[in-house]
Each structure stands twice: as C-alpha cells, then as structure tokens.
Amino acid sequence: MLTGSEQRWRFAWGIAVLTGIFLFVGAAVAALLSWDTGALPSRFFTAYTWRILQFTLLQALLSTFLSVVLAAPVAMALARRPAFPGRIWIIRLMAVPMGLPVLIGALGLIGIWGRQGMVNSALVKLGMEQPVSIYGLSGILLAHVFFNLPLAARLLLAALERLSPEYWLLSSSLGMRPFSVFRLIEWPAIRRVLPGVAGLIFMLCVTSFTLVLVLGGGPAATTLEVAIYQALRFDFDPPRAIALASLQIGTTALILGAMMLAPGPGDGGVTAGRAMRRLDGVSSPARAWDGLMIITSTLFLAMPLASIFVAGLKADLWALVTSAAFLRAAWTSFAIAFPAAVLTILVSLAIIGARQAIADMRRPGRIMTWLSAVLGATSFLVLLVPPVVLGTGWFLILRTFGNVASFAAILVGLINMLMALPFVMRVLAPAVESHRRQTARLATSLGLSGKRRLWRIDLPVLARPILTAMSFAMVLSLGDLGAVALFGSSDLTTLPWLVYSRLASYRNNDADGLALLLGIICLVLTMLGTAGQRRQRHG
Incomplete structure (x- = not known):
C-alpha cells in the first residue's frame, strides 16, 4: 500500500502529465479548427479531397485483407510444426520489421522489387515485358504486407498456442479431417482475435506516412497524411491541409471507436495442464504445404x-x-531521440503511478475510476491525432511567432515522445505492476517508502525494463521520418531525413549506405536495451 503522501504525489504528477498531453494535442487540434473555418466546407467537398480519402481507405482495406489472409496459413503452419528447423529464429525474424525504421524497410523492398531489383531482373531475363512495379498502389500494398504480415502472424500464432491441448487430443481420437480441424478448432480461435488484429493493422495502414511518401508514386497514390504534408511543404495551402487533417482525425476516431466495440479475444478453454502435442497434419501433403x-x-x-x-x-x-552531413545528422538525431526517450519514460511512470494511486484508494468512486481509464487511454492519443496532424497544428501556431525552424527540434522531440508512449507503456506497465504485487507487503513491513524504497527496492528490479523501454523509444525516434518531414531543412537534418533527401536526389548508393548505418545504430540500441534478459531468465 502507498502512503498518503505517495498517493498525493503520484496522483498530482499523473494529472500534470495528463494535462500537458491534452494541452499539447488540444492546441494543435484547436489551431486546425480555428484557421479560416469559413473556407473549410468548400475544401471538404472537393473531388481531390474525396479522392484522397477514398484511396486512403482503399489501400488500408486491401493491405489489411492481404496481411491477414496471408498471415493465417503461416500462423497455422507454425502452430502445427513446433519442431520445424529454425522455428524460433523464424518467429524472431518476424519481430524485426516491427522494430525496423520504416524508411529502411522501404529501401530493402526497392532493392528486391524495384525496377533494378532482384525479382524484376529475373523476370526480364525470362522475357516478361512488364516487370512488377514497386511504386503506386502495388508498392504500397507490398510494403504494408511486409510490415504487417509478421505482426498478424505472431498474434494469430499466439491465439492458436493458447488453445487447450485437449482439443488436439480429442480431434485425433475422433479422426477429424484437416478441414474439420480448421472449422471446429483453428477458425474459432482465429475468429476471436481477428477483429482486433485487423483493426490494428487497418489503423496502422490508414496512418501510414513514410511508405506512401517513398512508394506512392504520385497524386494517384496519395493518402491523407501525405496530402497534408504536400499541402504545407510544397503548396503552403493551410485551408486544404486543415480540411485533410480534420478528415484524418474523423477517420481515425471512427476506426478507434469500432475497435473498442470489437469483442475481446476470450480464453482458450479449460485445460487439464497437458503439454501441447499436435497430432494432426501428419500426411506428406500437409507437411509439404x-x-x-x-x-x-x-x-x-x-x-x-x-x-x-x-x-x-x-x-x-x-x-x-566521416562526412560532415552524416555527423551533423547523427548529432541532431541523438539530440532529439535521447531527451524524447527520457521524457517518454518519465511520462509513462507518471501515468502508471497515478493509476496505482487510484487503485490503492479504498473507495475510488466513479470519477476516479473514469480518470484511471482516461490515464490509461492517454498513450493512444497519437493514433487518434497522428504526427503529421500534430505537426500541422503546431506549424500554424508557431508561424505566428516567427521562424518555425527555431522551434522544430523541440516540437519533433515532443511528437516522438507521443509516438513512443504506447509502446513504452506496454513494456513498463506490466513490469511495474508485477513488481508492485511482489514487493508491496515487503516494503510496508520494512517501513520503506519514498526515495529509500525507490533506490533499494524499485530501481534494482525496474532498471532492466526501463532500459529496454528507453532503447525502444530511442529507436522509434531515430527512425522516424513523419514528425520531421514538415520541418526538415538544412538547419534540422536527422538521419532518416538525410536518407530520404539522398534518395530523392537519386543518390541511391549513398542512401543505401546511410540506411545500413542507421539500421546498425538501431540494432545496437536494441541489443543494449535487451542485454542480460536471457541471463536473467535462465540464470
């Protein structure tokens, strides 16, 4: 149990953080809604605006469909083959695209599927006149499947592995055919998690920016976020940017509302605790498939x-x-990423602490229960108001104070903090809650509270998840192109912006080298953040 003083301090810090986040997001949204509102209706109902909205939803729908449909047989195959050679490494490989900077992944796809890539070179040698195009709708779909298929496969595989072992024993004793196993066992398990998986991927595709910017291929393949960026960066048309941003907020709000209405995944059923043993799929065609x-x-x-x-x-x-451009971009990237990561950790801990303070209240009441739910949902505001929309709103605010570039680094860091907040919360919240359950009685019995408890009990245990969360937040910030896209210039050049500028100027060789260097930096940070976890788990 927390002392009265600890409850008050944690609650106060949580409310301060909540207020700051809502002010930051709310100011951006208010700036959008208050700018030349008389011209907005005509901006909403234009053929261009609706064409952009239709393409945004179309590519997200097709990307989600392809990702889920292709991920399902992969997940079922992995679930049926626990002894497949290298299975654990294949599953680990599926985690790489989720932590890979999007721009680097796009360059890798161009290397394979681009006009001079491996696939098209092979097709040309076979005599095909029209090679696969990596640009336009086909390229966007291919890239989204690359990033989202492994995510869907891992989530569906987890759902299948949660099934009770008795299901497989019973199906074997009844002599079920493969289609019956799928219809009666596998499909119900997949169906329980499918709405949440599809909704998450659909949201990621709707708010996709970097992939569409690099692979869109022109006005015919432009999403809302890219159109907002183009309206401000190239055309400087704030009313059009505001109309598009309003559509973006409304679209994401509807999707999030639909996701909240989706049923939960449920459980895997009652089990007697037997080890998982799949007896289906022993035929040669099944193994080959x-x-x-x-x-x-x-x-x-x-x-x-x-x-x-x-x-x-x-x-x-x-x-x-050793080039001046790389050193300057690397310094700028780290100067933004490190403070953003530290701020993300502090904000996450403040939110977690405030929710703990409310949970420790004897009678929290309806208002406090609602406030705890709001604190938990705060980290997902970046899904409702994406980075490009936030940047647009603050661009309109800051331009009244002079040169926007002078505020750009701070603004990019704050947006990167909000981007990393959902992921950091997923790392820290379970670790803090588990630690609290294990040590609360011990700390109370020893009379430890405040700084003494922090240094003697909390930090020695929570240092590892905090380091993991911080490294992940830095990787997200280092690889981000969306937040810096509106403000990138000679005065603010990050590593992703440097890669993109080299790619845009057709210096592909330099872009590939810079992408590899950025990938190595992100990989090293990830390894540092997870160092020692295997030893702690098995030691």
Whole structure:
C-alpha cells in the first residue's frame, strides 16, 4: 500500500502529465479548427479531397485483407510444426520489421522489387515485358504486407498456442479431417482475435506516412497524411491541409471507436495442464504445404533485409561516416531521440503511478475510476491525432511567432515522445505492476517508502525494463521520418531525413549506405536495451 503522501504525489504528477498531453494535442487540434473555418466546407467537398480519402481507405482495406489472409496459413503452419528447423529464429525474424525504421524497410523492398531489383531482373531475363512495379498502389500494398504480415502472424500464432491441448487430443481420437480441424478448432480461435488484429493493422495502414511518401508514386497514390504534408511543404495551402487533417482525425476516431466495440479475444478453454502435442497434419501433403508457407514467408521477410545489408556494403561507408552531413545528422538525431526517450519514460511512470494511486484508494468512486481509464487511454492519443496532424497544428501556431525552424527540434522531440508512449507503456506497465504485487507487503513491513524504497527496492528490479523501454523509444525516434518531414531543412537534418533527401536526389548508393548505418545504430540500441534478459531468465 502507498502512503498518503505517495498517493498525493503520484496522483498530482499523473494529472500534470495528463494535462500537458491534452494541452499539447488540444492546441494543435484547436489551431486546425480555428484557421479560416469559413473556407473549410468548400475544401471538404472537393473531388481531390474525396479522392484522397477514398484511396486512403482503399489501400488500408486491401493491405489489411492481404496481411491477414496471408498471415493465417503461416500462423497455422507454425502452430502445427513446433519442431520445424529454425522455428524460433523464424518467429524472431518476424519481430524485426516491427522494430525496423520504416524508411529502411522501404529501401530493402526497392532493392528486391524495384525496377533494378532482384525479382524484376529475373523476370526480364525470362522475357516478361512488364516487370512488377514497386511504386503506386502495388508498392504500397507490398510494403504494408511486409510490415504487417509478421505482426498478424505472431498474434494469430499466439491465439492458436493458447488453445487447450485437449482439443488436439480429442480431434485425433475422433479422426477429424484437416478441414474439420480448421472449422471446429483453428477458425474459432482465429475468429476471436481477428477483429482486433485487423483493426490494428487497418489503423496502422490508414496512418501510414513514410511508405506512401517513398512508394506512392504520385497524386494517384496519395493518402491523407501525405496530402497534408504536400499541402504545407510544397503548396503552403493551410485551408486544404486543415480540411485533410480534420478528415484524418474523423477517420481515425471512427476506426478507434469500432475497435473498442470489437469483442475481446476470450480464453482458450479449460485445460487439464497437458503439454501441447499436435497430432494432426501428419500426411506428406500437409507437411509439404506447411513447409512451403513457412519458407515462403521467411524468404519474403529475409530478402529485403539481406538487400539492405548487401546494398549498404557497396557504398563507401567510411566516407559516409566521416562526412560532415552524416555527423551533423547523427548529432541532431541523438539530440532529439535521447531527451524524447527520457521524457517518454518519465511520462509513462507518471501515468502508471497515478493509476496505482487510484487503485490503492479504498473507495475510488466513479470519477476516479473514469480518470484511471482516461490515464490509461492517454498513450493512444497519437493514433487518434497522428504526427503529421500534430505537426500541422503546431506549424500554424508557431508561424505566428516567427521562424518555425527555431522551434522544430523541440516540437519533433515532443511528437516522438507521443509516438513512443504506447509502446513504452506496454513494456513498463506490466513490469511495474508485477513488481508492485511482489514487493508491496515487503516494503510496508520494512517501513520503506519514498526515495529509500525507490533506490533499494524499485530501481534494482525496474532498471532492466526501463532500459529496454528507453532503447525502444530511442529507436522509434531515430527512425522516424513523419514528425520531421514538415520541418526538415538544412538547419534540422536527422538521419532518416538525410536518407530520404539522398534518395530523392537519386543518390541511391549513398542512401543505401546511410540506411545500413542507421539500421546498425538501431540494432545496437536494441541489443543494449535487451542485454542480460536471457541471463536473467535462465540464470
């Protein structure tokens, strides 16, 4: 139990953080809504605006459908083949795209599927006149499947592995055919988590920015976020940007509302505690099909990653590392990423602490219960108001004070903090709650509270998840292009912006080398953040 003083301090810090986040987001939204509102209706009902909205929803719907439909057989194959050679490494490979900077993934896909890529070169040798296009709708769909198929496969695999082992024993004793196993066991498990998985991927595709910016290929393949960026960066048309941003907020709000109405995944049923043993799929055709699904999906994910490595090695890495442009961009990136990561940790701990203070109240009441739910949902505001929309709102606010570039670094850092907040909360909240359950009685019996409890009990245990969350927040900030896209200039050049500028000026060799260097930096940070976890788990 927390002392009265601890409850008050944690509650106060949580309310301060909640107020700051709502003011930051609310000011951006208010700036959008208050700018030349008389011209907005005509901006809403234009053929251009509705074409952009239709394409945004179309590419998100197709990307979600393809990701889920292709992920389902991969997840079922992995669930049926627990002894498949290298299975654990294949599952780990599926986590790489989720932590990979989007711009690097896009370059890897260009290396495989681009006009001069491996696939098109092979097709040309076979005599095909029209190679696969990586740009436009086809390229966007391909990139979204690359990033979202592994996410869907991992979530569906987890749902299948939660099923009771008795289901498989019973299906074997009844001699169920493969289709019956799918219809009566696998599909019900997938169906329980499918709405949440599809909703998450749909939201990620609707708010996709970097992939569409790099692979969109022109006005015919532009989403709302990219159109907002173009309206401000190239055309400087604030009313059009505001209309598009309002549509973006309304669209994401509807999607989030639908996701909240989706049923929960439920449980896997009652189990007697037997070890999982799959007795289905023993026929040769079934083994061949599962092997084909696993190997194909692995190659689909591994080839762009290998392309990044091979193409990057062809560049003059030493010249790039020692160049003034790289050093300046690296310094700027770290100068933004480190404070943003520290702020993300502090904000997350303040939210978690405030929710703990409310939970420790004897009679929290309806208002406090509602406030706890609001604190928990605060981290997902970035899904409702994406970075480009936040940047647009604050661009309109800051331009009245003079040169926006002078505020750009601080603004990008705050937006990156909000971007990382949902992921950091997922790392820290379970760790803090588990630690609290294990040590609350001990700390109370020893009379430890405040700083003494923090240094002697909390930090020694929570240092590892805090380091993991901080490294992940830094990686997200280092690889972000969306927040800096509106403000990138000679005065504010981050590593992703440097890669994109080299790509835009057709200096592909330099872009590949810079992408490899950025990938190595992110990989090192990830390894530092997770160092020692295997030893702690098995030691």
